[in-house]
Amino acid sequence: xxxxxxxxxxxxNKDEMLQILDLAAEFEKRPRQDLLHGSVVATLFFEPSxxxxxxxxxxxxxxGGSVIGFSDSSSSSVSKGxxxxxxxxxxxxxxxxxxxxxxxxxxxxxxxxxxxxxxINAGDGAHQHPTxxxxxxxxxxxxQGRLDNLRICMVGDLKYGRTVHSLLFAMSHFNPVFIFxxxxxxxxxxxxxxxxxxxxxxxxxxxxxxxxxxxxxxxYMTRVQRERFSDPLEYEKVKNVYILRNSMLANTKPNVxxxxxxxxxxxxxxxxxxxxKAYYFEQALNGVYTRMAIISxxxxxx
Amino acid sequence: xxxxxxxxVSAIKNGTVIDHIPSQNLxxxxxxxxxxxxxxxxxxxxxxxxxxxxxxxxxxxxxIFFKDEDLNKxxxxxxxxxxxxxxxxEVVEKKxxxxxxxxxxxxxxxxxxxxxxHEQMVTSFEVVQKKPVAxxxxxxxxxxxxxxxxxx
Numbered sequence: 001x002x003x004x005x006x007x008x009x010x011x012x013n014k015d016e017m018l019q020i021l022d023l024a025a026e027f028e029k030r031p032r033q034d035l036l037h038g039s040v041v042a043t044l045f046f047e048p049s050x051x052x053x054x055x056x057x058x059x060x061x062x063x064g065g066s067v068i069g070f071s072d073s074s075s076s077s078v079s080k081g082x083x084x085x086x087x088x089x090x091x092x093x094x095x096x097x098x099x100x101x102x103x104x105x106x107x108x109x110x111x112x113x114x115x116x117x118x119x120i121n122a123g124d125g126a127h128q129h130p131t132x133x134x135x136x137x138x139x140x141x142x143x144q145g146r147l148d149n150l151r152i153c154m155v156g157d158l159k160y161g162r163t164v165h166s167l168l169f170a171m172s173h174f175n176p177v178f179i180f181x182x183x184x185x186x187x188x189x190x191x192x193x194x195x196x197x198x199x200x201x202x203x204x205x206x207x208x209x210x211x212x213x214x215x216x217x218x219x220y221m222t223r224v225q226r227e228r229f230s231d232p233l234e235y236e237k238v239k240n241v242y243i244l245r246n247s248m249l250a251n252t253k254p255n256v257x258x259x260x261x262x263x264x265x266x267x268x269x270x271x272x273x274x275x276x277k278a279y280y281f282e283q284a285l286n287g288v289y290t291r292m293a294i295i296s297x298x299x300x301x302x
Numbered sequence: 303x304x305x306x307x308x309x310x311v312s313a314i315k316n317g318t319v320i321d322h323i324p325s326q327n328l329x330x331x332x333x334x335x336x337x338x339x340x341x342x343x344x345x346x347x348x349x350x351x352x353x354x355x356x357x358x359x360x361x362x363x364x365x366i367f368f369k370d371e372d373l374n375k376x377x378x379x380x381x382x383x384x385x386x387x388x389x390x391x392e393v394v395e396k397k398x399x400x401x402x403x404x405x406x407x408x409x410x411x412x413x414x415x416x417x418x419x420h421e422q423m424v425t426s427f428e429v430v431q432k433k434p435v436a437x438x439x440x441x442x443x444x445x446x447x448x449x450x451x452x453x454x
Contacts, residue, residue, distance in 0.1 A: 084421050106417040106441025125415050127442055 002300040005112035005119040009130040009166045014173040017137065023293035023302055024138050024286070027062075031289070035301040036065030042095035043069035044087065045122075046078060046102040051262065051284070052122050056099050056131075059291035063301075068094060085114050092117045097299060118298050126162055132261055133166040135290040139283045140171075140218055143257040147171070153179040153216035155209060156242050156267060158188040161222040163261045168192055178203040181212055183238040185229060209242055214251050219244070221260040221280075223267050246271040259283050310360070311347040317364040319386040320376075325349050327379040328359035330453045334375050334408060335368065342366055354382070370397070375408055377401040378435055379453060401432040409437055412450040416442040425454065 001016055012020070027033070041060045045053050048071060057067045069091075070076045078087060084102070088111045091098055100111060101122040108121035108128070123129040141147050152171060154164045158180055168178065178196065180188045180203060187205065196203050206212040213219055224242050229235040243266060244258065257279040260268060264280070272278050296302035323331050328348055331337075337344050343364040352358035367387060376383060377399040387395040405427045411418045418425045418441055427437035427446070434448035 084417070085423075102417075103415070104417045104420055105413060105415050105444070106439065107421075109441050110417050110421065110423060124417075125442075 001297040003118050004298065005108075005115075005121075006130050006294060006298065007108045007112050007119065007121045007124075008128045009133045009170050011130070012134075017134065017170060017173070020134055020290065020293045020297060021138050021141055023296065024134075024289040025142075027289045027292045027296075028286075031062055031292075033062075034064035035296055036060065036063040036299065039065040039097075039299060040095045041065055041067055041295065042091045042098045043067055043071075043122075044076075044091060044098060044100040044102075045069065045071045046073040046100070046107075048072050049101050049123060052101060052132075055284070055287045056120075056122060056291055056295075058288050059295055062288070063292055063296065065295075069099075084111060088115045088119075097295065120294065120298065126160055128166060129162055130166060131287070131291055131294060132163055133170050134294065135283065135287040136163070136167050136220070136259060136261070137170055138286045138290045139257070139259055139279060142286065143279060144217055144255060147174040149175050150217040151177045151179065151215055152218045152220060153181065153213050154188075154220045154222070155181045155213075155244070156222035156224050157186045157228060158182040158222070159186040160225075160228055164188075164220065164222060165192060167220065169195075172196070172199055172201055176201065179212060179216060180205045181207070181209055181242070183207065183224070183234070183241070185231075185234055185238075186224065209244065210248055211251075213248070213256075215253065216256055217253065219252070219256060219258045221258060221264070221267055223265055243267055243269055244272055245269045246275055249275060249277055252277065310350055311345050311362055313391060314343075314345075314362045314364045314388055315391055316389050317342075317362065317366055318368055319388060320361045320363070320380075321358070321384045321386065322352070322355060322382050323359040323361065323376075323380040324355055325357040325359045328361070330379040331359075331361065331376050331383075334379070334453065335363075335372065337361070337363060340366065371402070373397065374399050374402045375405075378405070378409060378451065381433065381435070401429055401435060403429050405429060405437060408453060409446065410452040410454050411437075411439040411442060411444065412446040412452070413439065413442050413444040416444065418442075 060067050092115050097118055099120045099122050102124050105125035105127040108124045112119040158164055226235050256277050260280040346361040348359050349357045383399050385397040386393045407424045426440040430436050430438045437446045
């Protein structure tokens with residue numbers, strides 16, 4: 001993994017994913033380690049994403065490294081019309097590793113081709129966000145004690161949600177059963193179901209939230225966004241159907257945990273927050289340990 | 303074999319004849335092969351009658367013998383093209399084009415949010431289906447199908 005860019009979750013094989021998770025667990029036990037003393041990590045956020053940026057910057061700081069970068073392209077030379085290539089080549093001179101978020105799909109891959117330093121993709125449009133997937137896996141393993149043979153229920157926007165697609169690929173190494181719950185317009189696309197069929201992975205599709213989660217070990221919630229619907233009437237019909245309420249968790253398994261990549265809008269009711277099955281805020285904390293592990297592996301200090 | 307009776311485009315002594323090009327894609331073929339930049343004689347016919355294609359185009363390029371990999375680039379816009387290699391007015395070799403497994407440049411990714419449509423860079427695709435052609439962008443991984451194919 002040393003000096004290799006992380007653009008897509010498929011850049012890591014099963015063994016490499018497990019190495020990251022093991023190292024993240026080590027950092028959770030000892031979060032302050034001065035491994036990156038003297039190293040500089042650039043965080044280039046061509047579109048704002050405060051949560052992801054702070055998580056990365058916290059990870060670098062806890063490892064004793066320094067951070068440079070920008071949090072919004074309007075405050076950089078991009079607003080003067082500089083190309084991505086020029087920005088990446090310039091920043092490569094000032095840093096050992098570039099973490100980038102960009103609104104255009106494929107931008108991270110392109111950056112990894114032109115940059116002499118490794119790139120970590122922190123989200124390229126609706127395409128990929130691999131560090132989110134690794135932190136989701138870390139959260140799953142931490143709460144369930146294993147990754148193998150789990151029943152994973154994915155709810156909401158399964159058509160456009162990049163986090164569910166990446167998680168689907170990643171978890172497919174561990175013999176899961178998937179339960180997809182989505183409105184007709186936002187169903188899991190055929191290409192992913194084809195992938196599951198090819199690999200002999202069991203999955204079930206439902207439209208209703210209630211009852212279908214009862215055998216799940218993980219409930220992975222996503223946001224149903226208005227702008228995804230071609231027909232506004234369809235959105236109005238389903239917008240309140242995919243809201244998780246505390247009462248719906250009554251018959252679920254005792255070990256089940258509710259995950260959400262955050263930010264949530266209304267898809268998880270506030271009354272779920274105090275339920276011990278809610279895990280989305282701890283999930284965010286796990287992001288720091290996971291990113292510490294990814295950065296250390298790529299910079300070769302672990 | 304109407305060409306035998308009366309040639310719509312005059313014969314060449316040496317070179318390459320590219321036949322059965324869909325008429326609407328003639329200029330794409332010219333661009334892909336860079337025929338607008340060469341010094342040799344190029345003649346072409348446009349909107350000729352064809353039983354197979356309805357309207358077809360034909361190009362005759364004097365004194366140039368293309369490499370197969372260059373010829374295969376036109377398969378995106380002229381998948382049924384037939385090539386005759388001419389030496390001393392005789393057809394010495396016939397060729398057809400095949401769609402390559404990878405395509406660099408030539409086509410445009412149909413995803414408006416793809417980096418390749420915003421940065422000065424060469425597009426790159428994996429051919430995931432040959433007929434009708436479907437291209438998977440190496441950057442955004444979205445599929446550009448035959449109906450949305452645009453040549454750069």
